[in-house]
Amino acid sequence: MTDSRSDPVALRFRDLDAFGHVYHAEYLTLLDELRTAWFGSVLGLDHPQSYVVVRVEIDYVSSLTGDDGSVHGEFAVEAAGTTSLTLRESLRAGDGREVARSRVVVVLRDPRTGSSRSLSDRERASCVRYAERRGHAMKRIGLLGGMSWESSAHYYRLVNELVRDRLGGLHSAECLMFSVDFAEVEAMQESGRWDDAARLLTAAARVLEGGGADFVVLCTNTMHKVADAISAGVSVPLLHLGDTTAEAVLATGVRRVGLLGTGFTMEQSFYKDRLAGHGLDVVVPEADDRALVHRVIYDELCRGVVSERSRVAYQAVIGRLVEEGVEGVVLGCTEIELLIGPEHSPVPVFPTTRLHAEAAVRLALG
Incomplete structure (x- = not known):
């Protein structure tokens, strides 16, 4: 649960009885004080008369003494009505x-009229983030996809299969997906409007955060060009695909890798530098091969076309990278693994969609 814990409050002399124990009635006072502060930070209800308690049930679990020094509260939203909240x-x-x-x-x-009022849309969205989680402590995955939807569907299947495999039975991933219109994003890519793309994807990430996502998974390699901007625009973590890929590569002992992806990913520095920052030596194909790899991604794979002819052409590109001494190949576009698998390469391939999904499930399940 995100930020469910309040700041601590020091115990005061007035809270104690003659034997140094906190009066049972004071437990309610302390909870009220902690709740009010938590409401202020979560919902912005910082006015002391922003809410009234209409019902409370309490179970006393253990004694509290002055030697404990301080207390804090942990809160979860059980239900959100029109004007009420159950915590x-x-x-x-x-x-x-x-x-x-x-x-x-x-x-x-x-507070101005003294009348009850309805929750605002922003308040209701915040309540979703702090909704009570029952059963296993699974974090909620926020999938930011649609780039293209072909690979986003693969992400969705993978995270659910992986959770099922970890937990068994009918378990599946607790996740949200925001799928953007790829035509709009692709036009921004082609015209170099990366700032516009960052604003679009940041807004989408905020919707995921408002829906209760504990972290964001950006389901595309290319748009990690604006990952830092997205991360700065939300308060939940963004699980960076470049980091998860580099960690997986290093775990195998490979250090020199070929990189296949869109022209943006292969030719610009944002992705290569992220991998290199982990100590990897990154090699990209020659210009003609880069053009071929890029064309197949946009003209075929993003449209659901998987061609044997293109597979053979990709295998030839991989072969030329191997001749340059690469020890493995990063499939640095989430669509490429729809075309290329381990059986199609003489060196290990690193499927970034699967690696990213695996890292997301590890983070979600702990």
Whole structure:
């Protein structure tokens, strides 16, 4: 759960009885104080009369004394109504020990009129982020896809298959997907409007964050050119494809790799430099081979066309990279693994879509 913990509050002399224990009634006061502060940080309800408690149930778990020093709260949204919120709360001592748990219903209030009011769209989106998670502690994956939808569908299948394989039974990934119109993005690529593309994808990432994604997976190699801008525009982590790929390559002992991808990925520095930053020596094909690889991606693979003729042509490109001494080949476009598998190369291939999906599931499941 994202930021479910409040800042700590120091225990005060007035909270204690003659034996140094916190009065049971004070547990409610402490929870109220912690809840109000948490509401301020999460929903912006920083006015002391922004809500009223209409129902509270509390279970006392263990004693709390002045020696504990401080307390903090952990909060989750169980339900969001039109004007009300139902919360699950945990009061914890400074050492993290749970001392009480409660269930509380609050009604939002307009401090100016004293009347109840409805949750705003922004508040409701925030509530989704802090929704109570039951069962296993799976983080919610935010898939930012559509570039192209062919590979995004592969991402979706992979993360669900991998979660099923890890957890068994009918388990599947807890995930969201925002799929953009690739024609719009491709036009921005061709015209060099990378700032516009960054704004478009950042807005999409914010929708995923508002929907409760604990981290964002950008389902494309090429658009990692604007990954830093997207990451700066959201408060949840972005799982960088270049990092997950480099880590997988290094784990095999390979150091010199060929890179296949779009012309942007092969010719510009943003991806090669990310791999090189991990200690990899990156080799790209010659100009004619780069043009062929790029054309097949956009004219065929992004349109769902998988051609044996193009597979043979890619194998020839890989062969020429091997002649230059590469020890492995990074399939640096999420569509390429629809065409090329391990059986099509004399050296190991590193399928970035699968590697990215595997890293996302590891992060989601811990």
